[in-house]
Amino acid sequence: NAGVTQTPKFRVLKTGQSMTLLCAQDMNHEYMYWYRQDPGMGLRLIHYSVGEGTTAKGEVPDGYNVSRLKKQNFLLGLESAAPSQTSVYFCASSSRDRGGPTQYFGPGTRLLVL
Amino acid sequence: KQEVTQIPAALSVPEGENLVLNCSFTDSAIYNLQWFRQDPGKGLTSLLLIQSSQREQTSGRLNASLDKSSGRSTLYIAASQPGDSATYLCAVMSLPQGAQKLVFGQGTRLTINP
Numbered sequence: 001n002a003g004v005t006q007t008p009k010f011r012v013l014k015t016g017q018s019m020t021l022l023c024a025q026d027m028n029h030e031y032m033y034w035y036r037q038d039p040g041m042g043l044r045l046i047h048y049s050v051g052e053g054t055t056a057k058g059e060v061p062d063g064y065n066v067s068r069l070k071k072q073n074f075l076l077g078l079e080s081a082a083p084s085q086t087s088v089y090f091c092a093s094s095s096r097d098r099g100g101p102t103q104y105f106g107p108g109t110r111l112l113v114l
Numbered sequence: 115k116q117e118v119t120q121i122p123a124a125l126s127v128p129e130g131e132n133l134v135l136n137c138s139f140t141d142s143a144i145y146n147l148q149w150f151r152q153d154p155g156k157g158l159t160s161l162l163l164i165q166s167s168q169r170e171q172t173s174g175r176l177n178a179s180l181d182k183s184s185g186r187s188t189l190y191i192a193a194s195q196p197g198d199s200a201t202y203l204c205a206v207m208s209l210p211q212g213a214q215k216l217v218f219g220q221g222t223r224l225t226i227n228p
């Protein structure tokens with residue numbers, strides 16, 4: 001049982017390049033989330049999904065797109081990377097049970113945009 | 115809009131001391147509050163979750179309290195150890211909105227000196 005995994009762990013991009021971050025969970029969770037974490041700041045929600053085929057915007061969605069074609073996977077895309085998107089990206093998942101321990105987090109992806 | 119603040123941003127104490135980390139939030143209409151631990155270069159690990167109807171939760175040397183009316187939570191760590199060194203984040207979940215969206219504080223970076 002791997003929990004939440006993220007690919008890649010680290011990536012360097014040039015301004016204008018595109019890339020996709022992959023998140024996978026094996027806990028059969030309905031909800032999945034993408035956050036970014038910048039120095040001195042907490043995690044901020046980019047996009048989230050409440051089920052396969054559905055996505056919604058979070059607090060800081062601009063410059064990102066997401067897709068949830070399979071229940072276990074949640075993809076975060078950067079179409080044209082900008083230096084302001086240099087950050088650590090975390091994926092999380094949770095079950096629909098609101099009384100539970102809420103979100104399980106992946107180890108993060110460090111992205112540097114030059 | 116919910117805002118979560120953690121004070122202090124950093125704390126350094128000698129081993130064996132008891133310590134308190136603070137978290138405040140602006141909107142008292144929360145569903146629950148959670149404390150996480152984050153080790154350098156790692157994801158987040160849930161420590162304690164307090165439902166809005168609860169006043170406190172305990173796990174080993176950790177005790178978290180919640181005062182919804184004043185918008186405050188504290189995390190008490192007893193008999194601190196060097197292994198407790200990490201960043202501690204609190205996060206609040208507002209009333210159910212179809213997904214378990216969390217709003218995070220900036221975190222407190224804790225260093226326990228041997």
